[in-house]
Amino acid sequence: MRIDVVSLFPEFIAQCAAFGVTGRAIERGLLSLQGWNPRDHAEGNYRRVDDRPFGGGPGMVMLVDPLRRAIAAARAADPRPVRVVYMSPQGRPLDQAGVRELAGRERVMLLCGRYEGVDERLVRAEVDEEVSIGDYVLSGGELAAAVVVDAIARLQDGALNDAGSAEQDSFEGGLLDCPHYTRPVEHELGKVPDVLLSGNHAEIAKWRREQSLRRTLERRPDLLDGAALTEADRRTLDRLRQG
Numbered sequence: 001m002r003i004d005v006v007s008l009f010p011e012f013i014a015q016c017a018a019f020g021v022t023g024r025a026i027e028r029g030l031l032s033l034q035g036w037n038p039r040d041h042a043e044g045n046y047r048r049v050d051d052r053p054f055g056g057g058p059g060m061v062m063l064v065d066p067l068r069r070a071i072a073a074a075r076a077a078d079p080r081p082v083r084v085v086y087m088s089p090q091g092r093p094l095d096q097a098g099v100r101e102l103a104g105r106e107r108v109m110l111l112c113g114r115y116e117g118v119d120e121r122l123v124r125a126e127v128d129e130e131v132s133i134g135d136y137v138l139s140g141g142e143l144a145a146a147v148v149v150d151a152i153a154r155l156q157d158g159a160l161n162d163a164g165s166a167e168q169d170s171f172e173g174g175l176l177d178c179p180h181y182t183r184p185v186e187h188e189l190g191k192v193p194d195v196l197l198s199g200n201h202a203e204i205a206k207w208r209r210e211q212s213l214r215r216t217l218e219r220r221p222d223l224l225d226g227a228a229l230t231e232a233d234r235r236t237l238d239r240l241r242q243g
């Protein structure tokens with residue numbers, strides 16, 4: 001998969017992606033990440049990329065043309081069609097299903113705004129969808145783009161050392177993840193639950209499922225509506241609610 005990032009700070013995203021799972025995915029050739037700086041496509045001695053908003057008000061707005069030329073250069077660098085995503089607090093809130101959808105594409109382009117945002121005409125002409133990483137405002141789209149790159153990278157086949165890890169994550173199947181334990185069995189902070197030491201895989205799976213359900217019920221009951229629940233899950237939830 002290929003991700004192009006259009007940003008005034010492309011090095012920032014490259015640095016964020018250089019470590020851990022994303023770094024390995026890039027090294028293994030599972031993901032290629034390419035930055036495009038609108039400043040390289042700006043004109044004049046000052047290479048201006050922003051201007052004051054019409055109608056007045058604070059802040060600056062990113063100009064259409066440098067962004068448009070950067071996007072055109074990115075599009076032309078690879079013949080495959082590309083999904084253009086503008087990182088914006090006005091966008092669709094990102095969730096794991098949305099990450100999966102993006103991760104299944106061959107090409108995605110992430111557009112990062114700075115200042116008050118980008119000229120709306122550019123958004124209308126070039127952007128397929130707007131995506132937000134949460135209901136708070138960042139000073140630019142770069143951190144949001146880095147989040148998207150990370151979440152996509154770890155879903156690429158071969159990116160995680162253990163192929164089962166991604167399926168076990170929080171939100172896969174719509175539930176929060178269960179708790180995890182490792183050595184030592186006995187510690188001054190507590191003992192590992194017996195069932196995990198039992199070697200009984202069916203019992204372990206049952207315990208983990210119940211823990212996921214319990215956590216989701218306690219912490220994010222809103223997720224239960226969209227979760228893939230079995231009849232047994234519903235009975236477990238009824239029991240947990242009662243008790």
Ligand code: ADE
Pocket residue numbers: 087088089131132133134135136137138139140141144
């Ligand atoms: N740019 C600024 N804030 C953002 C947010 N919450 N999500 C995505 N992009 C952003």
